[in-house]
Amino acid sequence: MRATTIHGPRDIRVEEVPDPRIEQPTDAVVRVTAGCICGSDLWRYRGENDINAGDTIGHEAIGFVEEVGADVQRFRPGDFVIIPFCHCDNTCPNCAAGVQSACVNGGGTVSGQGELVRVNQADGSLVRTDQPSESVMPSVLSLTDVMPTGWHAAVSAGVRPGMTVVVVGDGAVGLCGVIAAQQQGAERIVMMSRHADRQQLGQEFGATDIVPERDEAGIEAVLDLTKGIGADATLECVGTDQSMRMAFGLARAGSTVGFVGVPHGVTLPVGRMFGKNIGLRGGVAPVRRYVPDLLTRVLAGEINPGRVFDLDLPLDDVAEGYRAMDERRAIKVIVRP
Amino acid sequence: MRATTIHGPRDIRVEEVPDPRIEQPTDAVVRVTAGCICGSDLWRYRGENDINAGDTIGHEAIGFVEEVGADVQRFRPGDFVIIPFCHCDNTCPNCAAGVQSACVNGGGTVSGQGELVRVNQADGSLVRTDQPSESVMPSVLSLTDVMPTGWHAAVSAGVRPGMTVVVVGDGAVGLCGVIAAQQQGAERIVMMSRHADRQQLGQEFGATDIVPERDEAGIEAVLDLTKGIGADATLECVGTDQSMRMAFGLARAGSTVGFVGVPHGVTLPVGRMFGKNIGLRGGVAPVRRYVPDLLTRVLAGEINPGRVFDLDLPLDDVAEGYRAMDERRAIKVIVRP
Structure with missing residues (x-):
């Protein structure tokens, strides 16, 4: 698949990388319709966090389930889903206490600015919704992390x-x-x-x-x-x-x-x-805990957090998205594979 | 009056110092029946906090009101009182929010291991009770800070x-x-x-x-x-x-x-x-907030925090009390003027 990779400070590329696959029976693979760039991605972009050259980057994405592992009960290929950036089983003691970001079986999105994302603990992590209209889509995308x-x-x-x-x-x-x-x-x-x-x-x-x-x-x-x-x-x-x-x-x-x-x-x-x-x-937000409530508010038009996105780019132009955020020309950037 | 003073690390004395007096019309002076030594007093005793040679020491005390300022409404000479170590008006915005230890008009007990203590904001700070029996007194004393x-x-x-x-x-x-x-x-x-x-x-x-x-x-x-x-x-x-x-x-x-x-x-x-x-x-405990509830529990016999006191000394022997706590021979020490 094509995905955003980082090779060094301010060195963002779009490259062919291996497709994410089902690795555990609780996994799902999601085909991304939209991802975005996070302020925390800028730490690596600016060289203030360690970089493993060639790593994919981006942890916020929404899209259609492409494939599910044998143990996934609640999602099927074709479902439109919000992917909380911290994955979780939503049943462990930490999840039960409302700290899904510290799930003992947790993981996280690693190629959100790409075509496909592997989600572990799909049943616990994902939240299904109808594919949103273009006007609502940014607010739905914001539910993966920033909101x-x-x-x-x-x-x-x-x-x-x-x-x-x-x-x-x-x-x-x-x-x-x-x-x-x-x-x-x-x-x-x-x-x-x-x-x-x-x-x-x-x-x-x-x-x-x-x-x-x-x-x-x-x-x-x-x-x-x-x-x-x-x-x-x-x-x-x-x-x-x-x-x-x-x-x-x-x-x-x-x-x-x-x-x-x-x-x-x-x-x-x-x-x-x-x-x-x-x-x-x-600390790290327990995103999965808040998504159902926030999705209801978004769909009811009570909140419109998608307005934080002020630049919308195709995947090929993702490097420009990083530059725009780094230079504060943009607040937050949508990236479309 | 006679009071405990500190002159340097491990240099605890009992000396004649000026009597505390009414300085503001909201003040009271209390004649101490019992004070005690706090773990936090040991920071100065061990030289780990700054020492002003000759300062009085001790911030936990109970006793009888001796004198009140012109604006004190709720207490009269002869009342037996618990003195929360942080004084407070119990009405300012911080007190109203339950942080009496950050009262904007606050102060604190400075000669609790002595014969007399000045209390500012007497109406807000003090809690009246009947003079406790000898068996209950240590638990009442513990309400000034440790409990x-x-x-x-x-x-x-x-x-x-x-x-x-x-x-x-x-x-x-x-x-x-x-x-x-x-x-x-x-x-x-x-x-x-x-x-x-x-x-x-x-x-x-x-x-x-x-x-x-x-x-x-x-x-x-x-x-x-x-x-x-x-x-x-x-x-x-x-x-x-x-x-x-x-x-x-x-x-x-x-x-x-x-x-x-x-x-x-x-x-x-x-x-x-x-x-x-x-x-x-x-942080610093808002003692005044908790005293009424804790006093009820003490008087009902539900709690007996006075058991933390395992040494009971006359004021003249206060230096031995410090040594005993410093060497962990005692958990906490009562000092009687």
């Missing part, structure tokens, strides 16, 4: 109706965090952003306040908005030490920072966490 | 009925954490301890399993007890990097570590926290 990840930030931060919520990060995950905070009843949603296009989209998603300042100035701006008390819940959607320190600086005593940005070089401020009773929860 | 701190660890870790709870630390706080886990409905309580006397007391408090191993061996032992999944809730009652790493190593995916040991040299394992969705909550 559930923003949702997980809000759940982890303990967002409750009436709260003042601060979202750190204006990338696709942060924007989905704004949607999540709005849906979970936040009264005031402060988005930390210095990019006009993202500010605008965030406001359409429900952000009530925009703070362009960063670091101490950003903290001061949030304290000014909250009578000196700080945010009731904070969504950390970046993963750098700088963003994490700002998150803890503006979080109120007794609140929780929900973090979903993969940590890079983060040293947690344990003294402040202890002194102010500011908790930290989150 | 509510163990309780806070369990609340922060999200203990729920039926859970398997691991308590890291077999000091007085850890032992109170065992009581808290038992009262909050834990089905299985694993106490990490290698001291026979503490193991015994922990079992009387409700510990169902004892794990004497530490570090990787301790983690393995807990995994063996939990079918490889780990603890549903973990109470970190020490505050060292070693104990924190063990806590995160044995905590199950999706669970929370409740931490109440003042962190010393701790680097939080953010990668594991993210990858396994293991949260961290806790």
Whole structure:
């Protein structure tokens, strides 16, 4: 099949690679109709994560089941499915506790920017839906990772109706965090952003306040908005030490920072966490847990997270998609095999 | 008045110091009937925290109100009171959110191992009760810090009925954490301890399993007890990097570590926290929040946290109390002015 591969920093190619096959009787193979590029793919693209030259890349995809293993009961070839990027049996003790991203039998999508994807634990992982219309498709695609990840930030931060919520990060995950905070009843949603296009989209998603300042100035701006008390819940959607320190600086005593940005070089401020009773929860989103609920909201038109996609490219142009995201010319990019 | 002072590492004295006085109209002065020595006092005793030579020491005390400021409405001289070590107005936004330890008008007890204590925000801070009998007094004294701190660890870790709870630390706080886990409905309580006397007391408090191993061996032992999944809730009652790493190593995916040991040299394992969705909550206990409930349990005989005191000394012998705790000859020491 043809798939996106990475050979070094900023070296993205489309190549012929071996087709994924059924390896275990619980596997399925899905023919991808659309995939996309994740902010976390940029860590390898920028050389900040290790690269195995020639590896496929991309973990978000939707499409039609092509083949299933002998033990797969709930899916048949031809079913249209959403593939949560973390695969899971959805029955193990961790799945039962709502942490499908730590399934003891889990796996993950590895060639989402390609023609075919192997899914292990197909019965537990996949979510079937009718093939969406072109207008709804991006929102359905967003359910493979970015929207559930923003949702997980809000759940982890303990967002409750009436709260003042601060979202750190204006990338696709942060924007989905704004949607999540709005849906979970936040009264005031402060988005930390210095990019006009993202500010605008965030406001359409429900952000009530925009703070362009960063670091101490950003903290001061949030304290000014909250009578000196700080945010009731904070969504950390970046993963750098700088963003994490700002998150803890503006979080109120007794609140929780929900973090979903993969940590890079983060040293947690344990003294402040202890002194102010500011908790930290989150991590790799248990996507499968949230998809049914979020799909219902998408199909009912209550949320439209697909709007985070502002560039739509054929697979052959995937390298341009990486460049556009790297240079912040695009928020998030659809890739069509 | 006579009070305990610290002049350097292992240099504890009893000296004449100025009487605490009413400084603000919201203050009260309390004549101490009993104070005690905290594990956290040992940080200064051992020279691991800064020392201002001649400072008074001790933050846990009960006694009779001696004098109140003009604005104090709810207490009069002669009232017997429990003094939560963190003072609070119990009305500010942080107090209203249950974080009385971060009261915007807060303060703290500074001469609890002495004859008199100044309490700021007396109306918000103090809890009145009848003077307890000698048999109940230690449990009432424990409500100034150690019992509510163990309780806070369990609340922060999200203990729920039926859970398997691991308590890291077999000091007085850890032992109170065992009581808290038992009262909050834990089905299985694993106490990490290698001291026979503490193991015994922990079992009387409700510990169902004892794990004497530490570090990787301790983690393995807990995994063996939990079918490889780990603890549903973990109470970190020490505050060292070693104990924190063990806590995160044995905590199950999706669970929370409740931490109440003042962190010393701790680097939080953010990668594991993210990858396994293991949260961290806790900090300085909001003692005032928990005292009324815990006092009810003490007076009803449901809990007997006073048993953590295994040495009872007159103020003149306070230095021996520090030595006994430092050398682990005593778990916790009462000091009587």
